[in-house]
Amino acid sequence: MPDPSAQTGSTSVSLWRRVTNQGATIFAVVTAIVVILPLLAIFAYLVFKGIGSVNIAFLTQTPKPPGETGGGMANAIVGTGLILLVASAIGLPLGIGAGIYLAEYGRNRFGDVIRFTADVLNGVPSIVIGIAAYSLVVVPQKHFSAFSGGVALGIMMIPTVARATEEMLLMVPNVVREAAYGLGIPKWRTTLSISLRTASAGVITGCMLAFARVAGETAPLLFTAFGNQFWNLKLNQPTAALSLQVFTYAISPYDDWHKQAWAGALILIVLIVGAVAAVRISTSRGKLKGVG
Amino acid sequence: MPDNVDPMNPPEPLGKLQRSVTAMPPLAQMDQTRKPGQGSAVLQKIRSSQPRSSRIPDATFRVLIALTAVSVFVVVLLVVWELIDKSRLSLHQFGISFFYGHDWDPVNGNFGAMPFIYGTLVSSFLALLLSVPLSIGVAVYITEMCPIRLRAILSFLVELLAAIPSVIYGLWGIFVLAPLLREYVEPFLARTLGWTGFFTGPMYGLGMLAAGIIMAIMVVPVIASITREVMTAVPQNQREAVLALGATRWEMIRMGVLRNARIGIVGGIILGLGRALGETMAVTMVIGNRPEVAKSLFAPGYTMASVIANEFTEATGDLYLSALVEIGLALFIVTLIVNALARLLVWSITGGTPRASA
Numbered sequence: 001m002p003d004p005s006a007q008t009g010s011t012s013v014s015l016w017r018r019v020t021n022q023g024a025t026i027f028a029v030v031t032a033i034v035v036i037l038p039l040l041a042i043f044a045y046l047v048f049k050g051i052g053s054v055n056i057a058f059l060t061q062t063p064k065p066p067g068e069t070g071g072g073m074a075n076a077i078v079g080t081g082l083i084l085l086v087a088s089a090i091g092l093p094l095g096i097g098a099g100i101y102l103a104e105y106g107r108n109r110f111g112d113v114i115r116f117t118a119d120v121l122n123g124v125p126s127i128v129i130g131i132a133a134y135s136l137v138v139v140p141q142k143h144f145s146a147f148s149g150g151v152a153l154g155i156m157m158i159p160t161v162a163r164a165t166e167e168m169l170l171m172v173p174n175v176v177r178e179a180a181y182g183l184g185i186p187k188w189r190t191t192l193s194i195s196l197r198t199a200s201a202g203v204i205t206g207c208m209l210a211f212a213r214v215a216g217e218t219a220p221l222l223f224t225a226f227g228n229q230f231w232n233l234k235l236n237q238p239t240a241a242l243s244l245q246v247f248t249y250a251i252s253p254y255d256d257w258h259k260q261a262w263a264g265a266l267i268l269i270v271l272i273v274g275a276v277a278a279v280r281i282s283t284s285r286g287k288l289k290g291v292g
Numbered sequence: 293m294p295d296n297v298d299p300m301n302p303p304e305p306l307g308k309l310q311r312s313v314t315a316m317p318p319l320a321q322m323d324q325t326r327k328p329g330q331g332s333a334v335l336q337k338i339r340s341s342q343p344r345s346s347r348i349p350d351a352t353f354r355v356l357i358a359l360t361a362v363s364v365f366v367v368v369l370l371v372v373w374e375l376i377d378k379s380r381l382s383l384h385q386f387g388i389s390f391f392y393g394h395d396w397d398p399v400n401g402n403f404g405a406m407p408f409i410y411g412t413l414v415s416s417f418l419a420l421l422l423s424v425p426l427s428i429g430v431a432v433y434i435t436e437m438c439p440i441r442l443r444a445i446l447s448f449l450v451e452l453l454a455a456i457p458s459v460i461y462g463l464w465g466i467f468v469l470a471p472l473l474r475e476y477v478e479p480f481l482a483r484t485l486g487w488t489g490f491f492t493g494p495m496y497g498l499g500m501l502a503a504g505i506i507m508a509i510m511v512v513p514v515i516a517s518i519t520r521e522v523m524t525a526v527p528q529n530q531r532e533a534v535l536a537l538g539a540t541r542w543e544m545i546r547m548g549v550l551r552n553a554r555i556g557i558v559g560g561i562i563l564g565l566g567r568a569l570g571e572t573m574a575v576t577m578v579i580g581n582r583p584e585v586a587k588s589l590f591a592p593g594y595t596m597a598s599v600i601a602n603e604f605t606e607a608t609g610d611l612y613l614s615a616l617v618e619i620g621l622a623l624f625i626v627t628l629i630v631n632a633l634a635r636l637l638v639w640s641i642t643g644g645t646p647r648a649s650a
Binding site: 024028039094101105110116121155191217276 | 350354358359360362363367368375378425426428432437438446449450451452453455457458460462463467538540546566569571572577601604605616620623627630632635
């Protein structure tokens with residue numbers, strides 16, 4: 001791009017045009033600063049307020065009753081892991097499958113319907129997904145459970161994973177498929193072992209982003225996983241989750257719980273930013289295997 | 293970027309896709325116009341000459357994969373069905389008056405959703421008012437102005453805003469933003485703009501204003517990323533043409549880029565609105581949760597999403613629960629319309645290129 005400053009410097013450009021040009025530049029710089037500022041502030045507060053309360057007890061103990069100091073969120077950390085495991089078991093296969101369908105078979109009316117439905121699902125507020133999971137799983141089961149929380153988060157993962165998989169598969173050049181067919185490899189094998197494998201880095205990126213997106217979700221867990229002050233490893237029992245615990249502690253009136261909320265939030269953000277950063281580093285090395 | 297692009301009909305691969313396609317060796321360039329699902333003549337020929345034995349596994353695979361695709365559809369249908377089924381009681385009892393009734397009285401079984409609809413609309417509108425200029429500014433800065441080295445870092449940071457969980461925004465809102473508003477911002481606003489009636493009354497910190505600000509921060513990455521996407525979709529020669537006519541950089545951005553991308557930007561704003569309408573946790577934590585219709589932005593309010601979050605597990609009685617689900621149904625329908633509209637607008641600019649909707 002030619003350097004615009006060469007033109008703004010010339011005398012033929014009127015003063016008004018120069019001023020608006022400068023004004024627009026300054027406005028854009030200021031907006032960038034204003035947008036980044038809260039991000040830095042949030043991270044700074046998380047570290048300063050959270051780091052003091054992250055200790056061995058926090059990571060290994062269950063919550064103490066209000067009034068007693070100490071205790072931790074070990075059960076919530078494990079609970080979040082359990083719920084995310086269920087969510088991944090539901091969201092990843094369905095999402096990747098739907099993505100394969102859209103890319104390899106979906107260039108038709110039906111594919112467009114699925115594509116649109118996935119976008120609709122992506123836009124549904126998480127609290128509404130929570131209501132649906134409550135009606136579908138909690139009501140028939142008659143009690144809150146880790147499983148129902150996993151179902152809610154799994155549903156939320158599907159559209160992100162599906163669209164990412166589709167996008168990545170479409171980037172695989174057709175000659176790669178044709179080469180496989182030319183060797184007599186059937187289509188299903190080509191799709192799984194050639195196309196999907198070539199696009200695997202990008203597909204994993206999509207999965208990680210979906211994972212990071214649901215890892216901090218709270219609203220759909222309020223009336224599915226429900227929360228629990230004690231250890232629970234059973235899928236059909238109410239389970240604590242990190243995000244739920246942060247919420248409960250943040251709106252409580254106890255100072256000690258506020259400190260723990262910051263610590264929980266710090267752990268949560270480390271988990272999520274870790275996933276996003278891992279994705280960033282891996283994608284900077286090229287999205288397609290073998291070609292790129 | 294290739295120079296021979298028709299400005300009216302940008303080619304299929306755009307944005308991210310285009311960059312990586314052009315980065316590929318010649319092998320990939322041969323084939324960038326064809327999509328795998330369409331099947332070339334060569335492909336058809338090769339497929340039909342394949343041995344019969346591979347047809348059965350192929351058909352099975354196709355059915356299995358199609359089933360996962362259908363499951364997306366089924367999930368959405370199930371969600372809709374459950375919402376309608378569970379809200380039936382309230383739909384029958386109150387009919388349309390549910391949406392303009394002011395009373396939310398669980399004790400006497402009287403439910404009107406007006407205060408929540410008002411809270412959702414006002415807080416979302418406030419969020420858009422603050423975030424639209426910010427997001428367009430930051431998108432313009434990233435795509436058109438900033439040094440190449442800064443570009444990757446900045447776009448990563450803006451993306452990171454979207455990765456922060458809602459509950460953490462809420463936590464920060466309660467303990468950092470709300471005291472800040474109470475001590476400094478709200479007294480200042482009351483002094484200077486108190487006469488408008490929007491900034492009067494007791495200053496709690498927590499309230500409509502706090503909700504709008506927190507939500508604005510959360511919506512910025514949504515609008516900014518769509519704006520960047522549609523701005524990147526504007527062909528480079530549009531910019532060069534405007535510059536060649538002697539335009540300044542801002543005139544180039546205004547005439548060459550923003551004008552071409554405006555429909556997509558509107559789409560991005562509407563998508564941001566969809567996000568704001570459904571936002572739950574952060575808002576619940578800072579809005580004050582009082583079902584009132586107040587003109588002042590300092591006053592506490594309540595939104596549709598937060599009333600569900602707060603009262604769903606405590607709802608005693610079928611009618612109470614049903615009324616809450618009906619609010620959920622209304623929220624679903626509104627976000628559905630808003631998102632569909634936004635998608636159509638964005639697609640009209642980017643040509644329907646699939647993108648990861650993260």
